[in-house]
Amino acid sequence: MNVMIVGAGGGIGRALLELYARMPGIQRIYATHHRPVSSCASTVHWIQVDLGDPDSVAALAQQVDQPINRWICCSGILAGAHGQPEKTLRQLAAAKLQHDYQVNAVGPLSAFSVLAPRLRDTDMRAAFLSAQVGSIEDNRLGGWYGYRMSKAALNMGIKCLAIECSRWRSLPTIVAVHPGTTTTNLSRAFTKTRKEPVQSAAACAAQLFELVESLVPEQSGRFLRLNGQSLPW
Numbered sequence: 001m002n003v004m005i006v007g008a009g010g011g012i013g014r015a016l017l018e019l020y021a022r023m024p025g026i027q028r029i030y031a032t033h034h035r036p037v038s039s040c041a042s043t044v045h046w047i048q049v050d051l052g053d054p055d056s057v058a059a060l061a062q063q064v065d066q067p068i069n070r071w072i073c074c075s076g077i078l079a080g081a082h083g084q085p086e087k088t089l090r091q092l093a094a095a096k097l098q099h100d101y102q103v104n105a106v107g108p109l110s111a112f113s114v115l116a117p118r119l120r121d122t123d124m125r126a127a128f129l130s131a132q133v134g135s136i137e138d139n140r141l142g143g144w145y146g147y148r149m150s151k152a153a154l155n156m157g158i159k160c161l162a163i164e165c166s167r168w169r170s171l172p173t174i175v176a177v178h179p180g181t182t183t184t185n186l187s188r189a190f191t192k193t194r195k196e197p198v199q200s201a202a203a204c205a206a207q208l209f210e211l212v213e214s215l216v217p218e219q220s221g222r223f224l225r226l227n228g229q230s231l232p233w
């Protein structure tokens with residue numbers, strides 16, 4: 001079995017990579033990183049990708065030469081060079097919204113599209129890490145415009161993918177997943193004052209691994225929590 005983990009240099013992605021690297025029967029793991037990473041098992045083939053750069057995403061096609069049976073996209077941004085999550089309309093900046101949209105929605109969907117010929121093997125399962133705050137129906141607090149809008153766009157892309165790919169001869173299972181609040185670089189600054197316990201990246205990855213390995217085609221097109229419960233889109 002071959003696995004692709006996009007964003008394998010991040011908190012959840014790296015912990016998941018280590019679980020797949022130990023799984024019996026794994027032949028190749030394609031792992032994308034953005035900033036430099038230290039290596040892992042010999043089955044891991046690292047590929048540098050900038051999801052903010054369409055040319056970098058397009059180049060993926062030349063670097064993946066095996067059929068992929070598991071696609072797990074663990075990339076994403078909440079804050080960065082373009083600024084912090086917006087608390088009010090006054091903080092909206094077009095450049096940040098566009099960058100969030102490119103990295104969180106356009107990049108992951110384009111990467112899947114570029115590799116679609118490699119994603120048609122039997123029992124292909126794809127999970128894209130989204131976020132509950134990307135649910136339009138569930139939005140009660142507002143704010144975080146760029147992150148919420150880009151994750152809502154990602155969610156729509158995943159739903160479209162699941163519908164289109166259900167017409168493939170070998171039926172894939174494609175889902176959006178909310179990983180739950182997890183201590184990583186992405187969340188650290190926003191969870192310091194949180195009273196409820198926050199899960200570690202290793203605990204999150206263990207549940208994500210179980211979820212992906214138990215997915216069935218009937219779940220395709222859903223937005224799931226790690227325990228398999230559905231969230232509203």
Ligand SMILES: NC(=O)c1ccc[n+]([C@@H]2O[C@H](COP(=O)([O-])OP(=O)(O)OC[C@H]3O[C@@H](n4cnc5c(N)ncnc54)[C@H](OP(=O)(O)O)[C@@H]3O)[C@@H](O)[C@H]2O)c1
Nearest residue numbers: 009010011012034035050051052075076181182184186187
């Ligand atoms: N942590 C949470 O509480 C939480 C909650 C809900 C949803 N999520 C979602 O879970 C996913 C994983 O997040 P995480 O918590 O593991 O965060 P993380 O540790 O910051 O990992 C995010 C990954 O995305 C990569 N990335 C960022 N910009 C990129 C770019 N332009 N091109 C390619 N890769 C890029 C990062 O690479 P570099 O670091 O090298 O830039 C990193 O590997 C994200 O989709 C996030 O939205 C997380």
